[in-house]
Structures are given as C-alpha cells and as structure tokens.
Amino acid sequence: MPDQNTIQRIIKGNQIVADDWTVLRLEEGQEPATVEVAAGKVIVPLKVWQAQKEALAARPEIGVWLQSDERPEELKGELDKFSVVAVNFPKFTDGRGYSIAYNLRMRLGYTGELRAIGDVLRDQLFQMKRTGFDAYAPRPDRSIEDALKGLTVFSETYQASVDDKLPLFRRHARTAGAREHNDIGSGI
Amino acid sequence: MYQYDQYDHLIVRERIAQYRDQVQRRLSGELTEEEFLPLRLQNGLYMQRHAYMLRIAVPYGLLSSKQMRMFAHIARKYDRGYGHFTTRQNIQFNWIELEQTPDILADLASVEMHAIQTSGNCIRNVTSDEFAGVAADEIIDPRPYAEVLRQWSTFHPEFIALPRKFKVAINGALEDRAAIAIHDIGLTVVKNEAGEIGFKVMVGGGMGRTPIIGTTIREFLPREHLLTYTEAIMRVYNQYGRRDNKYKARIKILLKAIGAEEFARQVEEEWADLKGTEETLTLEEMERVIAYFQPHPYETLEAIDPRAGHEDNKAFANWLGRNVKPHKQAGYAAVILSLKKTGVPPGDATAEQMDFMADLADRYSFGELRVTHEQNIVLADVKQSQLFDLWKEIKAHGLATPNIGLLTDIICCPGGDFCSLANAKSIPISAAIAERFDHLDFLHDIGDIELNISGCINACGHHHVGNIGVLGVDKDGSEWYQVSIGGAQGNATAIGKIIGPSFSAHQMPEVIDRLLRVYLRERTPDEKFVDTVQRIGIAPFKEHVYATPINEPGRLVGEDEYA
Numbered sequence: 001m002p003d004q005n006t007i008q009r010i011i012k013g014n015q016i017v018a019d020d021w022t023v024l025r026l027e028e029g030q031e032p033a034t035v036e037v038a039a040g041k042v043i044v045p046l047k048v049w050q051a052q053k054e055a056l057a058a059r060p061e062i063g064v065w066l067q068s069d070e071r072p073e074e075l076k077g078e079l080d081k082f083s084v085v086a087v088n089f090p091k092f093t094d095g096r097g098y099s100i101a102y103n104l105r106m107r108l109g110y111t112g113e114l115r116a117i118g119d120v121l122r123d124q125l126f127q128m129k130r131t132g133f134d135a136y137a138p139r140p141d142r143s144i145e146d147a148l149k150g151l152t153v154f155s156e157t158y159q160a161s162v163d164d165k166l167p168l169f170r171r172h173a174r175t176a177g178a179r180e181h182n183d184i185g186s187g188i
Numbered sequence: 189m190y191q192y193d194q195y196d197h198l199i200v201r202e203r204i205a206q207y208r209d210q211v212q213r214r215l216s217g218e219l220t221e222e223e224f225l226p227l228r229l230q231n232g233l234y235m236q237r238h239a240y241m242l243r244i245a246v247p248y249g250l251l252s253s254k255q256m257r258m259f260a261h262i263a264r265k266y267d268r269g270y271g272h273f274t275t276r277q278n279i280q281f282n283w284i285e286l287e288q289t290p291d292i293l294a295d296l297a298s299v300e301m302h303a304i305q306t307s308g309n310c311i312r313n314v315t316s317d318e319f320a321g322v323a324a325d326e327i328i329d330p331r332p333y334a335e336v337l338r339q340w341s342t343f344h345p346e347f348i349a350l351p352r353k354f355k356v357a358i359n360g361a362l363e364d365r366a367a368i369a370i371h372d373i374g375l376t377v378v379k380n381e382a383g384e385i386g387f388k389v390m391v392g393g394g395m396g397r398t399p400i401i402g403t404t405i406r407e408f409l410p411r412e413h414l415l416t417y418t419e420a421i422m423r424v425y426n427q428y429g430r431r432d433n434k435y436k437a438r439i440k441i442l443l444k445a446i447g448a449e450e451f452a453r454q455v456e457e458e459w460a461d462l463k464g465t466e467e468t469l470t471l472e473e474m475e476r477v478i479a480y481f482q483p484h485p486y487e488t489l490e491a492i493d494p495r496a497g498h499e500d501n502k503a504f505a506n507w508l509g510r511n512v513k514p515h516k517q518a519g520y521a522a523v524i525l526s527l528k529k530t531g532v533p534p535g536d537a538t539a540e541q542m543d544f545m546a547d548l549a550d551r552y553s554f555g556e557l558r559v560t561h562e563q564n565i566v567l568a569d570v571k572q573s574q575l576f577d578l579w580k581e582i583k584a585h586g587l588a589t590p591n592i593g594l595l596t597d598i599i600c601c602p603g604g605d606f607c608s609l610a611n612a613k614s615i616p617i618s619a620a621i622a623e624r625f626d627h628l629d630f631l632h633d634i635g636d637i638e639l640n641i642s643g644c645i646n647a648c649g650h651h652h653v654g655n656i657g658v659l660g661v662d663k664d665g666s667e668w669y670q671v672s673i674g675g676a677q678g679n680a681t682a683i684g685k686i687i688g689p690s691f692s693a694h695q696m697p698e699v700i701d702r703l704l705r706v707y708l709r710e711r712t713p714d715e716k717f718v719d720t721v722q723r724i725g726i727a728p729f730k731e732h733v734y735a736t737p738i739n740e741p742g743r744l745v746g747e748d749e750y751a
C-alpha cells in the first residue's frame with residue numbers, strides 16, 4: 001500500500017479524492033499501435049485507442065484522452081465505452097479544451113467523467129466546470145486544496161454553458177431599472 | 189444608459205474578490221509572472237515601459253458624468269493627474285501600482301464600471317457608434333445589442349483563452365462610424381423587407397501586421413439569434429484558429445486560410461445545433477435592455493440656427509461647422525469636445541478636464557458622455573439654443589479646438605513614450621505635425637482628412653485606415669516613419685498604400701506638407717484628400733514627396749515633455 005503522500009489525488013465534483021487512474025503519454029519513439037498499455041485503469045491517448053481499439057475495448061476500465069487539437073467527433077458512437085474521457089491542456093493558455101468539452105457534452109452527449117489534465121491551474125477550474133468538466137487533475141506542483149477554491153469564484157454567470165443551459169435572463173426575472181440619473185453629480 | 193441590477197453588481201464584486209486574491213498570490217510568489225500574465229491582462233493590466241497601465245472598459249463608449257468623475261478621481265489618486273482615451277473607446281491610466289489595482293477596481297465598481305476583458309485573448313469591450321441613439325441616419329440604436337453582447341461575453345467560460353484577442357463592433361446607422369470592417373466581428377443593424385431587425389455579419393477584419401477588411405458571411409441574422417450565432421463563430425475560431433504563431437492567430441488569418449465560404453459553412457454547421465436553444469434572446473430580455481436606452485426626455489423645440497445673433501463670430505462659426513453634428517431631435521445637436529489641442533497628446537485629458545466634462549454633461553446633456561474611437565468626447569444631447577454658452581465655457585478649458593475631422597484631429601497611439609512594444613515615438617510626431625499646421629484657415633481649406641499614427645505595426649493608432657497613415661518602424665536601432673496614403677474608415681473602408689522609403693522624425697511635418705501640396709494642386713472642387721488619392725493614385729504624391737531631399741533640423745516639439 002503506497003503511503004498517503006504518493007496516492008494521486010484529483011478533484012472530482014467538488015471534492016478531493018484519491019485516484020488510481022494512470023495517464024499514458026507517448027514518449028519519443030513510441031508508436032500508438034505498438035506501445036504497451038499497462039494493466040489496470042489507464043487513460044490512453046486518442047491515437048492509441050484508435051490503433052489498439054480491439055484489445056482495449058475488451059478491457060473493463062479504460063479511458064481516453066484528447067489533445068487540444070484533436071476532434072471529439074472522432075469518438076462519436078464510442079463514448080459509452082469509456083469510464084473516463086480526459087482533455088489535455090498542453091498549456092494553461094490553450095483554450096481549445098473548453099470547446100472540446102462543450103462539444104463532448106452538448107453535441108456528442110457524453111455523460112461520463114470528463115477530466116481536465118495537463119497544465120491545469122486553479123484559475124481555470126471555474127470555466128472548466130462550466131464547460132462540462134467534472135474532474136480535474138491540477139498540476140502536481142500546486143496545492144490541490146487551493147485549487148479547489150477555484151471552483152467557487154462566481155455565484156452567478158451571464159451566459160449558458162454546459163453546467164446551466166439557461167442564460168441569466170431566463171433563470172431570473174431581471175427588471176429594467178428606472179432610467180433617471182437620480183444620483184448625478186453626487187460626487188465620489 | 190444601462191444600469192446594473194443586482195446580478196451585474198454581484199458578478200463585478202466577485203470579480204474584484206477573485207482578482208484581489210490573484211494579486212495577493214502573485215505578490216506572495218504563489219503565482220509566477222507567466223501565470224499571472226493572462227489573469228491581469230483579462231483585467232486590463234499591462235506592464236509598460238515605466239509602470240503598469242490599466243485599461244478600463246467604457247462599454248460602447250458610453251459613460252455617465254458620475255463615471256467620468258470617477259476617472260478624474262482615479263487620475264488624481266492613483267495616477268499622475270490625467271488619463272488617455274483610446275481608439276477602442278476605453279480609457280487608460282499609465283502610472284498604476286499593481287498593489288493598488290484591486291482598490292481601483294472597487295472604486296470603479298461603485299459607479300458600475302470595471303476593467304474586465306479590456307485586454308487578453310478574449311472577447312474585448314464591444315465598441316459602437318458615438319452618435320448611437322441620436323444620429324439621424326440611424327436604423328436602430330445598436331447599444332442594447334452591444335450591451336447584450338457585453339453581458340454574454342463577460343467571463344464566457346469557453347472563450348476566455350482564445351488564440352488571440354477578439355474585437356466586436358456594432359453599428360446601427362447607414363453610415364458606419366464604428367469601423368466595423370476592421371473588427372474581428374463587425375455587425376450592422378439592418379431591417380429586412382418584413383421590417384424585422386437583424387444584423388449583417390462581417391468577420392475577419394483587423395489591422396496589426398496583416399491589415400484585412402472583414403468579409404460578410406451573413407446578410408441577415410434575425411436579432412434573436414445574435415448570441416447563438418456569435419457563439420458559433422467563436423467556437424469555430426477557438427478550435428481552428430492558429431495558436432502556433434501569435435501573428436497569425438487572429439480570426440482574419442483563419443478566414444483567409446480556409447476561405448470565407450468554408451468558414452461560413454462551418455459556422456452554420458455549428459450554429460445548426462445552437463439555433464433555438466435557450467441562449468436565444470427573448471423579447472422580454474430585449475425589451476428590458478432596450479428600456480435603458482430610451483430617448484431622453486427631450487423638450488419640444490423648433491430647430492434654430494445657432495449662428496443667429498453671433499454672425500460676426502468666426503471662431504464660433506468654425507466650431508459649429510466642425511465640432512457640432514446634427515441630431516435627430518429638432519432643436520438639439522451633438523457636440524464633440526476636441527481632445528486634440530495642439531501640444532497635448534491626442535486623447536489625453538487631465539483630471540480637471542474630466543471633472544469639467546462631467547459637469548458639462550450634467551448641465552447640458554442629460555448627464556451622459558461618449559468616447560469616440562477618434563479619441564474625442566461627445567456630449568450628444570445639447571440644446572441648439574445653448575451651444576453658444578457651451579462653446580464659451582469649453583473654450584476656456586481647451587476643449588473647443590475646432591478641428592474635428594481636420595488634419596490636427598490626429599488619432600495617435602501612446603507610442604514609444606509609454607508603450608513597451610513601440611518601435612518609435614508617435615506623440616511627438618503628432619505634436620510636430622499639429623504645430624506645423626496650427627493655422628486654422630489652412631486646416632479648414634484642406635478639409636476632411638484623417639491622419640493616424642501608430643508607434644508600431646500593432647496599429648493601435650489605426651494607421652492602416654488613415655487617409656494618411658504614419659507607422660513607426662525600427663531601422664538599425666533608430667526610429668523611422670513609414671507613410672501610407674489612401675486608407676479610409678467607414679462605409680468605404682480601405683487600407684492605405686505605402687508611398688516608399690521611410691522618414692526620420694524631423695522630416696515628418698515636411699512630408700505631410702508635401703502630400704498636402706499635391707492634393708491642393710490636383711483636387712477638383714469639393715474633393716476630399718482621400719478621393720483625390722483614389723482618383724489619381726499614389727504616384728504623383730510619391731513623386732513629389734521624394735523629389736528633393738528633406739532636411740528638417742531642429743528639436744521635435746513635445747519630445748521632452750512626454751518622455
């Protein structure tokens with residue numbers, strides 16, 4: 001049994017939980033068709049899944065991850081085979097993962113765990129949650145407890161997204177205020 | 189104008205708390221500068237040559253007197269007593285301490301303002317026509333739609349880390365005064381044959397290193413689909429816009445690479461799944477927002493000739509001719525306060541001037557002001573009968589320079605004096621030109637002309653669309669200026685053509701002079717500079733400018749004042 005410190009932890013929903021998935025990343029020289037996928041719960045790159053589909057589909061628990069330039073549509077019709085779909089953020093400034101998540105949820109109807117991996121930092125978690133992620137593997141050099149705080153920055157949002165299909169104007173009755181400038185000239 | 193309800197207040201308040209915490213984490217070292225950068229940019233905070241610069245959003249350029257007073261307060265308390273109004277209808281402060289930014293944001297929030305998304309790779313402040321709501325050629329007031337877009341784009345979770353910045357402009361009149369063709373998305377309000385309101389959608393305009401005029405991808409978008417259609421455009425761009433090269437990351441490059449038709453097809457495909465979803469605007473929501481932009485309670489007045497009784501006053505007549513614009517309500521006029529007095533950097537206003545302008549707005553114009561993308565301020569609702577009194581007051585404060593649309597109404601970026609990206613100074617160039625042509629009769633004779641100056645290829649000073657465009661370039665470590673002519677903004681937007689090798693700073697006033705001489709020689713009656721260039725081409729200008737060497741020694745005006 002590994003000690004507490006080496007157990008990998010992620011945020012799932014709104015909590016920190018232990019996690020026993022491993023993410024397979026291809027090393028230099030490794031080929032999707034021939035790389036060995038270890039036993040157990042592994043999240044494999046899309047290309048590995050595509051190259052080794054037959055063997056992998058037979059396994060009880062397998063996940064797949066998308067690079068930010070890969071298309072979620074490639075998984076059309078197969079999404080129910082995965083316990084986890086992950087989207088990699090190669091850099092925290094690469095926002096493609098948000099649109100991938102959106103499309104996985106809204107256009108492809110994926111309902112399982114959707115996990116953000118890679119350069120995942122506290123200040124991205126809120127928008128990740130909104131676009132459909134429900135699990136986050138924050139960068140290991142940062143405090144996961146702090147990262148958790150990133151999920152609750154705003155209590156209201158204007159626009160619809162995956163987390164709430166209703167925009168603010170449909171969620172609440174917003175009333176137009178009086179248009180007089182009663183306080184004009186009141187100074188600061 | 190729009191007023192925050194409890195939700196707007198809540199969101200801005202939570203933003204300040206979030207940002208305060210981010211600043212704290214940066215100061216404690218928990219966040220690296222690299223990680224902090226996109227966070228502060230999304231809050232309008234740049235690191236500049238000397239200090240931090242804070243860019244504050246003025247949504248579609250509209251602000252209340254109270255908000256203007258807050259700018260004066262910020263200028264005094266946190267800056268050096270002035271601010272700079274920009275071509276994106278915002279305001280910038282140049283001498284800001286990082287530690288104080290959360291407090292500035294709190295001050296701003298008290299008057300329903302913020303700095304959200306004024307920078308960074310996200311959807312920026314939506315810009316519009318400074319005469320929205322009062323222009324006689326208006327089909328419909330674009331501001332409610334700009335406001336709806338502002339709210340929708342604020343912290344849009346999916347479009348917060350786009351390949352590059354993203355700018356939307358919206359125009360509601362026949363004449364384009366919002367420079368829509370040079371925006372990532374340019375919207376024009378149109379009515380179809382059935383009388384329904386919608387938008388013509390242009391995409392892929394922009395300046396910078398690769399100036400491109402936008403392409404229309406949809407002739408009529410019913411207004412209720414504004415948000416879903418914009419979302420479809422954004423999603424295509426977010427996924428396929430280039431991210432490997434920041435100079436090729438704007439949507440205009442994507443559009444060029446795949447073709448406008450293919451781009452439009454992808455947008456329509458994305459939109460097919462979005463059309464009709466809950467994000468579709470409701471009539472109630474539109475009515476709610478439109479209610480904030482109802483015409484002011486105008487008095488029923490007869491149109492008068494404001495000149496009457498002041499026939500001999502040439503200065504007043506000049507000002508009326510240049511700085512006062514027609515209003516759709518009889519007896520009213522829109523007034524442009526010129527921030528282009530010779531010797532002052534274009535767009536700069538002191539705290540005193542801001543307080544004064546706020547005061548004017550209260551007394552003459554229903555407490556509202558507008559920022560123009562030419563970097564001036566508008567009082568949109570002045571009674572014609574009060575124009576003379578107003579003029580006398582503003583003259584005393586240096587805001588009545590009768591030069592709107594003239595050569596000295598220069599658009600100019602902060603350039604090398606402030607901006608760390610600059611290749612060359614721009615403010616002293618504009619000062620030297622303004623000084624050289626500080627002769628009203630001559631300026632009025634030249635007539636409508638747009639001179640735009642940028643300190644580098646980023647084109648913050650819109651030089652590409654200036655009738656005369658000046659671009660600061662770096663050659664072997666010294667500052668040079670490249671000149672283009674024939675650019676234009678508005679309905680006939682055009683990108684200027686470069687006339688030839690660049691010039692030194694000291695040569696610039698003479699270069700402008702020579703360009704003007706060719707125009708004066710060649711023009712037909714009533715022909716504007718840009719029309720002459722269109723008609724005869726750039727060759728005669730080029731020939732004359734380079735015919736004999738230009739030797740212009742001497743100190744450049746303003747060189748030291750603003751350094």
Ligand code: HEM
Nearest residue numbers: 234274275276370394395396397601602607609646647648
């Ligand atoms: C002083 C700090 C400033 C910095 C660091 C800065 C930075 C930039 C950069 C990097 C670009 C090029 C973006 C691109 O083409 O992808 C740009 C463009 C632009 N900036 Fe600025 N800018 C500054 C000030 C201003 C000011 C003062 C104004 C208005 C007066 C302004 C308005 C614009 C506009 C209109 C563009 C052109 C956008 C387009 O290509 O469509 N900026 N700026």
Ligand code: SF4
Nearest residue numbers: 601607610643644648
């Ligand atoms: S054009 Fe260049 S020099 Fe001028 S403000 Fe923009 S980035 Fe700075």
